[in-house]
Amino acid sequence: MSAKITIGLHTSTQKALHIRDSGNGLACGCTCFGCKEPLIANQGKKKDWHFSHHSDSDCSGGLETALHKLAKEIIVESESMVFPKYEKLNYRNSTSEKPLKSFRPDVSAELEDGVQIYFEIFHRHKNTERKNTFYKTSKLKSVEIDMSGCPLNSRDSIKNFVLNVPKNKSIIYWEDELNTISKTSYKIDFKLISVLVLGLIALVSVIVNFTKSKKNKFIN
Ligand SMILES: [Zn+2]
Structure with a gap:
């Protein structure tokens, strides 16, 4: 049934x-x-x-159509979503079915830094390969949301599934591998520098204390 x-x-x-x-x-x-x-x-x-x-x-x-429509409405009415890898991001100016070349992304929006983001919703039937290739080759930030497994008992439970659950989402395109790598190594460098600076501060304070205590001994 x-x-x-x-x-x-x-x-x-x-x-x-x-x-x-x-x-x-x-x-x-x-x-x-x-x-x-x-x-x-x-x-x-x-x-x-x-x-x-x-x-x-x-x-x-028409559960599939119904969920598709409701998910689009929820994304358009909201202003943030939890993404895999990128955690919670804010977006604005969202619209659904706005034409983009020969496609109509389910929802188009803009991230805080002004970069466009596209949401595609599916339920069993995945996005067409042609559409995904378009997002990748055009280097457009895009994410797929899989509605299968969505709890249907209330609008809130569906809303939570669409906005706050990262495991039902997969990134179609976000940024080039190279960018990700350079960003990570930059993070590591930054960490290394802060560790070195802290170490240096600790060393200086040890030396200062040591000289002070020597001076005090001398005075006594
Ligand atoms: Zn019917």
């Missing part, structure tokens, strides 16, 4: 709406992402809250 439908398309706002945030019954005002038919919100006490089709249907609710 397929997973229960927990996300519908709210007709008046055209946004993805989680069953936890919707009205009851037909008042939810949602249609199905899969077949576009009206949905009924079932918010009873016994069963887990879920949407069902108003008419008889064997449609499974």
Whole structure:
């Protein structure tokens, strides 16, 4: 049996709406992402809250489309994300489906240093190789987010999965290997220099104390 439908398309706002945030019954005002038919919100006490089709249907609710849409909305509404290797980074001016050459990145945004970043969301079906090659050869900072394994029980749990979990993300392109290496060696050099400086300070203070104590002995 397929997973229960927990996300519908709210007709008046055209946004993805989680069953936890919707009205009851037909008042939810949602249609199905899969077949576009009206949905009924079932918010009873016994069963887990879920949407069902108003008419008889064997449609499974278009979970993939629904999650894709909701993930895009979450990224656009937010301003930071935890990336693998790069931890939490802030971004701004995000838009979804903005044309870029012959592609439409799921979400385009700008990092704090003004560099553009692109987000691609997938659920089972990975990004096309052509798109990934485009990001790599154009040297555009880009990241893929895998929505499979996303908990579906609330909008917050989905939001947390999209923004705060690094293991479901992989970098398509970030920067050239060379840059990474030179940055790391710069870090090591900096560490080495600070260790040397601290050592020197310690040595000088030992010498000063030693001379002082010698002087004191002499006076006594
Ligand atoms: Zn449907």
